[in-house]
Amino acid sequence: MSSYGPEAKQDYAVRLEGPIVEDILQFELENLPGQSAARRWWRRHHKAEENRQPGEAQVLLVWRDNEEHRDDIERHYLKMLTQARREVIIANAYFFPGYRFLHALRKAARRGVRIKLIIQGEPDMPIVRVGARLLYNYLVKGGVQVFEYRRRPLHGKVALMDDHWATVGSSNLDPLSLVTESRSKCHHPRSSF
Structure with missing residues (x-):
């Protein structure tokens, strides 16, 4: 790159x-x-x-594979969404998660959590935009703010929650990353991240 x-x-x-x-x-x-x-x-x-x-910082490596850790990354995201109180910001290159994740986003928004989702506006593969846009209406009606990043292709996979939880890694929020590939993320539960 x-x-x-x-x-x-x-x-x-x-x-x-x-x-x-x-x-x-x-x-x-x-x-x-x-x-x-x-x-x-x-x-x-x-x-x-x-x-x-x-x-002083705590870091947790979360791994996803097809054997012992099939849903570890998604489980950590779902736990974060359940614990969020004020704000969640997710920037993700390929966003097409499953129903549990989408439901958790909307549920957090209904509790009053500001959910900001930043996804690719100019993806390298057109099908990515089509897939993500299929979800816009469902998310926006549920109170999720959706933004398209257009300055350049978005490759990031990061999330922040309430100034005290952050994650960065290689896992997108799509079926390929969450179901088939080996991926990892580092989670940090403090604001010094």
């Missing part, structure tokens, strides 16, 4: 330091398919940095 120009994408990342980094690396090397060669190469070329000093 380029940083500037028409090919640039709007994306988000976090820099993690401390014990979580080694934990994530170990998890990835042990759980991603076909990682034995990568694991051997990594151990030969990199010494684990001695940064076991925990900071």
